[in-house]
Amino acid sequence: xxxxxxxxxxxxxxxxxxxxxxxxxxxxxxxxxxxxxxxxxxxxxxxxxxxxxxxxxxxxxxxxxxxxxxxxxxxxxxxxxxxxxxxxxxxxxxxxxxxxxxxxxxxxxxxxxxxxxxxxxxxxxxxxxxxxxxxxxxxxxxxxxxxxxxxxxxxxxxxxxxxxxxxxxxxxxxxxxxxxxxxxxxxxxxxxxxxxxxxxxxxxxxxxxxxxxxxxxxxxxxxxxxxxxxxxxxxxxxxxxxxxxxxxxxxxxxxxxxxxxxxxxxxxxxxxx
Amino acid sequence: xxxxxxxxxxxxxxxxxxxxxxxxxxxxxxxxxxxxxxxxxxxxxxxxxxxxxxxxxxxxxxxxxxxxxxxxxxxxxxxxxxxxxxxxxxxxxxxxxxxxxxxxxxxxxxxxxxxxxxxxxxxxxxxxxxxxxxxxxxxxxxxxxxxxxxxxxxxxxxxxxxxxxxxxxxxxxxxxxxxxxxxxxxxxxxxxxxxxxxxxxxxxxxxxxxxxxxxxxxxxxxxxxxxxxxxxxxxxxxxxxxxxxxxxxxxxxxxxxxxxxxxxxxxxxxxxx
Numbered sequence: 374x375x376x377x378x379x380x381x382x383x384x385x386x387x388x389x390x391x392x393x394x395x396x397x398x399x400x401x402x403x404x405x406x407x408x409x410x411x412x413x414x415x416x417x418x419x420x421x422x423x424x425x426x427x428x429x430x431x432x433x434x435x436x437x438x439x440x441x442x443x444x445x446x447x448x449x450x451x452x453x454x455x456x457x458x459x460x461x462x463x464x465x466x467x468x469x470x471x472x473x474x475x476x477x478x479x480x481x482x483x484x485x486x487x488x489x490x491x492x493x494x495x496x497x498x499x500x501x502x503x504x505x506x507x508x509x510x511x512x513x514x515x516x517x518x519x520x521x522x523x524x525x526x527x528x529x530x531x532x533x534x535x536x537x538x539x540x541x542x543x544x545x546x547x548x549x550x551x552x553x554x555x556x557x558x559x560x561x562x563x564x565x566x567x568x569x570x571x572x573x574x575x576x577x578x579x580x581x582x583x584x585x586x587x588x589x590x591x592x593x594x595x596x597x598x599x600x601x602x603x604x605x606x607x608x609x610x611x612x613x614x615x616x617x618x619x620x621x622x623x624x625x626x627x628x629x630x631x632x633x634x635x636x637x638x639x640x641x642x643x644x645x646x
Numbered sequence: 647x648x649x650x651x652x653x654x655x656x657x658x659x660x661x662x663x664x665x666x667x668x669x670x671x672x673x674x675x676x677x678x679x680x681x682x683x684x685x686x687x688x689x690x691x692x693x694x695x696x697x698x699x700x701x702x703x704x705x706x707x708x709x710x711x712x713x714x715x716x717x718x719x720x721x722x723x724x725x726x727x728x729x730x731x732x733x734x735x736x737x738x739x740x741x742x743x744x745x746x747x748x749x750x751x752x753x754x755x756x757x758x759x760x761x762x763x764x765x766x767x768x769x770x771x772x773x774x775x776x777x778x779x780x781x782x783x784x785x786x787x788x789x790x791x792x793x794x795x796x797x798x799x800x801x802x803x804x805x806x807x808x809x810x811x812x813x814x815x816x817x818x819x820x821x822x823x824x825x826x827x828x829x830x831x832x833x834x835x836x837x838x839x840x841x842x843x844x845x846x847x848x849x850x851x852x853x854x855x856x857x858x859x860x861x862x863x864x865x866x867x868x869x870x871x872x873x874x875x876x877x878x879x880x881x882x883x884x885x886x887x888x889x890x891x892x893x894x895x896x897x898x899x900x901x902x903x904x905x906x907x908x909x910x911x912x913x914x915x916x917x918x919x
Contacts, residue, residue: 398746436743436750442758443723447716469767470709470740471794473671477709485715494742496769497792498799519770521744526771526821530813532803537810540803548799 375510376489377553377603380461383429384604388641389634390595392463393428394582394610395420395452397437401615403622410441414448416614418455423623424613424630430461432580432608435482453486462489463580463606467516469494469501476504483508490514492558492580495541499548502555512554512603517542517570520560520583538566539573546574553602556580561589561607571597578603585612585633595640609633648783649762650826650876653734656702657877661914662907663868665736666701667855667883668693668725670710674888676895683714687721689887691728696896697886697903703734705853705881708755726759735762736853736879740789742767742774749777756781763787765831765853768814772821775828785827785876790815790843793833793856808846811839815847826875829853834862834880844870851876858885858906868913882906 374382384390397413397420406412417433425431438449456462464486468478475497482488483505490512493502505513518528518538528538542557549555559570561583567590571579579598583589584607591607598605612633617625647655657663670686670693679685690706698704711722729735737759741751748770755761756778763785766775778786791801791811801811815830822828832843834856840863844852852871856862857880864880871878885906890898 396747398750434743434747434750436741436747436754439719440750440753440758442754443716443720445754446712446719450716467741467743467767467770468709469742469769470707471792474669474707474709477671477707477713480713481709481715481718485713494740494767494769495800496742496767496789497740497794498796498801500794500796516769519744521770521773523771523773526817527768527810527814528771530805530810532805532810537800537803537805541800544799 376461376512377510379459379489380430380604383459383461387427387429387634387638389427389429389637390598390605390607390641391428391630391634391637392430392432392580392606392608393420393424393613393630394432394434394608396434396610396614403618405620410444410448413437413441414452417452419623420614420626421452421456423627425457425460427627427630427634430463430606431456432463432465432606434465450486463491463514464488465492467492467494469497471497472500472504475501479505479508483511492516495545506549506554510554512556514556514558514580515541515545517545517557518559518563518566520562520589524560539570542570542574546576551576551602553578556600556603558582559597561594564590564593567593567597576600576602579605580608581605582608585609591636592640595637596644607637649734649785650783652732652762653703653877656732656734660700660702660907662700662702662910663871663878663880663914664701664903664907664910665703665705665853665879665881666693666697666886666903667705667707667881669707669883669887676891678893683717683721686710686714687725690725692896693887693899694725694729696900698730698733700900700903700907703736703879704729705736705738705879707738723759736764736787737761738765740765740767742770744770745773745777748774752778752781756784765789768818779822779827783827785829787829787831787853788814788818790818790830791832791836791839793835793862797833812843812846815843819847819849824849824875826851829873829876831855832870834867837863837866840866840870849873849875852878853881854878855881858882864909865913868910869917880910
């Protein structure tokens with residue numbers, strides 16, 4: 374099965390859009406874990422074991438491992454190796470560099486770490502994305518509108534009569550038309566924007582961060598994430614990872630993931646097929 | 647001495663703007679080196695030993711080490727430890743992510759790898775840059791106009807009456823006015839653009855890639871790289887690294903670096919002080 378076939382199989386089985394986000398910060402670990410690379414590895418593995426069964430995908434943010442240097446990257450390699458084979462694994466890396474360098478990042482993320490999908494920045498244009506698409510069946514999510522407070526600094530600049538992030542979304546779709554392997558990152562923190570971008574580009578699958586701790590609108594995220602070409606993902610990190618800092622953190626994470634998955638399933642059930 | 651004091655001391659002593667770029671690709675190593683992580687580590691160390699003395703700074707591209715996973719990052723840690731203490735070390739990583747993630751990337755690049763400076767993407771706005779500036783005295787170079795063929799896909803979109811990359815340059819300068827620690831990446835492949843951006847933002851130091859193998863204009867790069875607040879860098883990678891693939895690669899790299907440094911010194915000597 375290709376990565377997207379696996380993703381579709383999980384969507385069909387679970388009926389939710391929940392993507393489990395893994396961003397282990399040493400200051401936000403359960404009390405029983407050490408504030409070091411061993412602690413973040415244990416936490417990441419514990420979250421996967423407890424909560425991934427409720428999600429259609431897992432998104433691991435590489436920065437939280439890179440912060441511990443080569444020992445952190447070695448921990449990421451082990452954690453990635455432990456993800457069950459039926460999962461769709463997104464490595465959130467937001468890379469963006471010239472062609473020959475992009476080829477090296479693709480080697481790191483697709484060949485070494487065996488990501489099914491990665492997040493990429495559009496700022497350097499097509500050269501920065503093409504080397505990733507040379508890996509058959511792998512998926513990329515190109516940043517359009519992100520969920521952080523300063524996202525609008527650049528992404529909302531007016532280009533023609535639309536904000537830059539909409540130009541980026543249209544550029545991506547124009548450059549790789551009918552390519553199910555090219556999705557977009559569109560944050561959930563502005564529900565109106567999410568709906569507007571979906572109307573502008575009906576085809577690509579969206580990876581939607583920002584639901585949960587960042588305050589994004591869960592229903593709007595679920596309504597907008599699926600594209601005509603590929604299923605969408607709604608990523609939640611802190612609301613699951615920080616459900617409890619006590620010794621019950623695994624159970625609390627599982628319960629939080631289950632509740633979020635169920636809410637997303639309910640929203641999906643109300644949508645026209 | 648702070649990193650910028652060290653950079654200024656080297657500019658004063660050498661009178662050039664040459665920054666030695668280290669981007670070791672396994673397919674472009676001298677014949678005597680193995681096409682693996684040991685080969686790229688030996689090559690990077692050999693280039694530093696042979697050519698760094700002619701340069702005011704060293705720019706290491708992290709992707710070429712990350713491509714070998716945790717073993718590659720461990721090699722990068724060793725190579726970085728071997729850079730002479732008087733050098734100004736730029737880690738070319740082009741990171742750009744939301745605040746909490748940017749803080750982790752800053753930990754990786756500034757705390758673990760002890761970079762003096764890093765390259766960053768502007769696409770996520772100020773949140774993605776601020777965590778790096780919390781490290782006292784460290785320097786960031788924000789991408790404005792890059793040197794790759796598809797740079798214009800986004801960077802040349804019209805915003806108001808100017809291309810996006812000029813808006814980015816003006817935004818950076820408006821957001822961190824009179825901050826010598828915030829520079830810009832401006833590619834040398836379009837000399838007219840380089841001059842136009844310099845006129846638009848006279849203050850920041852530029853990191854100018856694209857001279858040498860990418861065909862950028864050396865004189866235009868040297869003329870434009872210095873800002874009123876900070877000295878600029880003109881980065882050359884392949885023209886030095888690929889000067890010879892034979893057993894004389896160290897000597898050839900040293901000679902190429904020396905020739906480039908001298909040409910840049912000559913251009914500098916003709917400029918008004």
